[in-house]
Amino acid sequence: EDKVVQSPLSLVVHEGDTVTLNCSYEVTNFRSLLWYKQEKKAPTFLFMLTSSGIEKKSGRLSSILDKKELFSILNITATQTGDSAVYLCGALGGVIGTDKLIFGTGTRLQVFP
Amino acid sequence: NAGVMQNPRHLVRRRGQEARLRCSPMKGHSHVYWYRQLPEEGLKFMVYLQKENIIDESGMPKERFSAEFPKEGPSILRIQQVVRGDSAAYFCASSRLQKRTGELFFGEGSRLTVL
Numbered sequence: 001e002d003k004v005v006q007s008p009l010s011l012v013v014h015e016g017d018t019v020t021l022n023c024s025y026e027v028t029n030f031r032s033l034l035w036y037k038q039e040k041k042a043p044t045f046l047f048m049l050t051s052s053g054i055e056k057k058s059g060r061l062s063s064i065l066d067k068k069e070l071f072s073i074l075n076i077t078a079t080q081t082g083d084s085a086v087y088l089c090g091a092l093g094g095v096i097g098t099d100k101l102i103f104g105t106g107t108r109l110q111v112f113p
Numbered sequence: 114n115a116g117v118m119q120n121p122r123h124l125v126r127r128r129g130q131e132a133r134l135r136c137s138p139m140k141g142h143s144h145v146y147w148y149r150q151l152p153e154e155g156l157k158f159m160v161y162l163q164k165e166n167i168i169d170e171s172g173m174p175k176e177r178f179s180a181e182f183p184k185e186g187p188s189i190l191r192i193q194q195v196v197r198g199d200s201a202a203y204f205c206a207s208s209r210l211q212k213r214t215g216e217l218f219f220g221e222g223s224r225l226t227v228l
Contacts, residue, residue: 006155034216042117042204042219043156045206088155090217100169101146101217105155 002027006104021074021107023089033072036088079111117220125226135187136224138207144190150202195227
């Protein structure tokens with residue numbers, strides 16, 4: 001059965017800390033790995049990773065994919081209170097002709113001043 | 114270019130009633146996905162539709178739940194004879210036909226409360 005596992009489930013840090021969020025996946029015909037940030041409402045897109053070893057960066061956020069180990073990490077440096085959210089990892093795959101995006105349960109990050 | 118539009122944003126139903134949730138995808142998007150999110154949990158895949166076709170409904174409960182995406186109009190997720198356990202946020206997402214690597218755009222969600 002396809003699955004995505006995220007760790008830790010929750011994380012509490014102080015502003016300025018660096019955090020690493022983990023995501024492992026087992027998905028049929030894997031095509032890409034996506035990270036989303038969810039605050040009170042709709043998940044917002046952060047990164048899409050399709051190739052191993054190529055880091056994607058957006059400001060203080062970065063992410064990398066390891067397709068051999070079926071693993072991805074999301075790093076946030078110099079955290080701010082506005083980074084507090086649930087971070088969702090999703091793996092896109094499925095039998096040919098479908099595009100099934102399976103999400104993990106998310107990592108809840110709380111950043112305190 | 115409006116994003117993914119879902120309505121209603123909040124819906125309250127009594128046990129046994131029907132709930133209909135609507136989703137209009139982004140302009141130019143012909144793939145729609147429905148997810149359910151329980152409090153403190155991640156997004157659980159329910160169903161994936163293209164216009165007039167259900168592509169993958171492996172996440173849909175076998176009874177009481179149905180989904181459609183007609184040629185004209187929004188996608189509809191229908192829950193018949195709702196029970197308290199159906200209370201959740203239901204998110205719709207859409208993507209473009211040719212974009213096989215998958216960025217999905219999410220709506221704001223419809224929060225169903227069953228009394």
